[in-house]
Amino acid sequence: MEKWRRSERITVMTKYLLEKPNTLLSLNEFTGMFSSAKSSISEDISIIRDVFQQFGYGKIETMAGAGGGIIYLPQVRKEDKYKFLQEIARRLEDPSRILAGGYLYMTDIIFEARTAKKIGEIFAQHFADMKPQYVVTVETKGIPLALMTAKALNIPLVIIRDGGRVTEGSAVSLNYVTGSSHQIRTMSLSRRALPVDSKVIIIDDFMKAGGTAKGMIDLLWEFKSRVLGIGVLIDTKMPEQKLVSGYYSLLKLNNVDEIAKKIEVEPIITDR
Amino acid sequence: MEKWRRSERITVMTKYLLEKPNTLLSLNEFTGMFSSAKSSISEDISIIRDVFQQFGYGKIETMAGAGGGIIYLPQVRKEDKYKFLQEIARRLEDPSRILAGGYLYMTDIIFEARTAKKIGEIFAQHFADMKPQYVVTVETKGIPLALMTAKALNIPLVIIRDGGRVTEGSAVSLNYVTGSSHQIRTMSLSRRALPVDSKVIIIDDFMKAGGTAKGMIDLLWEFKSRVLGIGVLIDTKMPEQKLVSGYYSLLKLNNVDEIAKKIEVEPIITDR
Structure with missing residues (x-):
């Protein structure tokens, strides 16, 4: 029977906890792993808890x-959240990001795994109390953020397909109207991808008028799913009246001036 | 000046290392963080290194x-890799996964964040020595695996869009022929998504004849990119002759019998 030192146990336990967020772990897993007394493991945990607290890594609850x-x-x-969002806002304000139609190029930022991970943790923190069972997004650009949110909540990710082409058995398709450009489009979700009566949150990268989010809610309704909340990385100031309400956005795109080449983005401050 | 105990420093350093894989970290970052002597930090690291080694978490190189x-x-x-792949193979062999056309439903597995993370780490381990600068995939199902590979390598992810609809400024589009069904399709990559002369690896979930992978290589050629390697989660036994060679696959789909409702999947064992 090997005997492990505190510093060794703590290395393992730190990794273990980080990899299983939002998951109840029995102390027996650790006492078994190290053949240690419960009291030693409890002390280890209290050290990790204090450090996590002091460094702002999160809470360890007993x-x-x-x-x-x-x-x-x-x-x-x-x-940290404010600083992180401010940094993203600053990067997004680079005039070379302006795309035709007043859109903003932000793919490079949301496809950075570490950035996506942090955004996912912010969403997870916001929605964890609601105990969602699935994270839902629509392809493509929301996927990294939704995956990292799912990882932080330790729940599965479900991806609604853009268009009617679903090669995954029977699917439910829905025509919806994009909120800003009034185009008719289709989204589909494979029947086997989501059990009926699930509690879900929706995560996406961008919201303008909210037509896509509204479409997702309607499609999820066909699965009798309850949408507990919606999180988006960035929403636009205009139109003020969105097709969905009560969503949680991290950044506000106040203005994109294609002529003057000026972009204004700011972090949204909330209490939690 | 606060004084930190070893167990406290180790908690922080373990998290720090796990979050910045494949990245050179100066010891000064830690000596500064804890106002500790370099010798103490070195001892901390050697404890973490030994534990990581013993528990199979990876290598810490100095x-x-x-x-x-x-x-x-x-x-x-x-x-661990073999056991992990064996477990995925066993899950994939569930007859209810058979889709029309002899395809296999595996979305639920690759969209599990923790599974995707481990697959990403396996790919990263295989390709790290080649020093790729970008991970490239084509939407949609390869994205979770590619993102987690990019995270483990600490490099950006680039996503080729399926179809010609790219809203991200000027793009290069390519028509390609799917290898098994001989359909003509289009994939596109925004010019700003990938600098020319980049060294990349391609990650995808599935390969049958390799037509999509071949299309990606051709498209990346337009960006003068060097494709250092290709990793796929699963490839099919038939057709034996693929359109690309030298790719790294983790699982082999030997057979899908739609009539007998039988699927055969096995882990591919390689030396590394």
Whole structure:
């Protein structure tokens, strides 16, 4: 029977907790792993908990009782979140990002895995209490953010396909109207991708009028799913009246001036 | 000036290393963070290194000299990799996964963030020595695997769009012929998504005849990119002659019998 030192146990436990966020872990997993007394493991955890707290990595909560254990809730501190979003806003304001139609090129940023991971953790922190069972997005650009949110919540990701071409057995398709350009488009979801009566959150990269989000809600309704919340990285100031309400956005695109080559983006400050 | 205990420093350093894989980190980052002597930090690292080694988490290498530091290389042990792939193979062999045309439903598995992460680490381990600068995939189902590979390599992800509809400024489009069904299709890549003369790896979920991979290589050629390697989660036994060669596949789909409702999948064993 090997004997592990505290610093060794802590290395393993830190990795273990980071890889299983929002998941109840029994202390027995650790006592078994190290053949250590529960009291030693508890002390280890309290060290990790304090450090995570001090460095703003998130909370480690203890659930007492027979079915108890610990649970790691990744959290981004308000000041870190603000700084992080400010940095993204600054990058997005680069005039070379202006695309035809007043859109903004931001693919490079949302496809950076570390950036996507942090955004996912911010969404996870916001929605964790609602206990969603699935993260839903529509292809393509929302996928990295939705995947990282799913990872932080430790729940599966479900991707609605853009268009009617679904090669995954029977599917439900829905025609919807994009909110800003009033185009008719189709989105589809394979029947086997999502059980009926699921509780889900929707994550996407961008919202202008909210037509796509509205379409997703309608499609999820066909699956009798309950949409607990919607998170988007960035929404536009105009139109003020969106087709969906009560969504959680991290950044506000106030203005894109194609002539003057000027972009204005700002972090949205909320209490949580 | 706060004084940190070893176990506290190790908690922080473990998280730090895990979040910056395949990245050279200067020891000064840690000595500064903790106001600790370099010798203490070195001892901390050697504890973490030994534990990572023993638990099969990967290697921590030390680079000596002025520009030196440490670098964490995530690795999946051969036996863990085999067990992990065997488990995926077993899940894929569930007859209810058979789709029309002899395809296999595997979206649920590749959209599980933790599974995608491990697959990404296996790809990263295989391709890290080649020093790729970008991970490239084509939408949609390859994205989670490609994103997690990019995360493990700490390099950006580039996504080729399926179809000609690119809203991201000027793009290069290419018509290609799918290898098995001989359909003509289009894929496109925004000019700004990838600098010319880049060294890239291609990651995808599935390969049958290799027509899509061949199309990606041709499209990347237009960007004067050098494709260092191709990684796919699963390829089919038939057709034996693929349109691309020398790719790295983790699983082999030997047979899908739509009548007998039988699927055969096996892990591919390689030396590395």
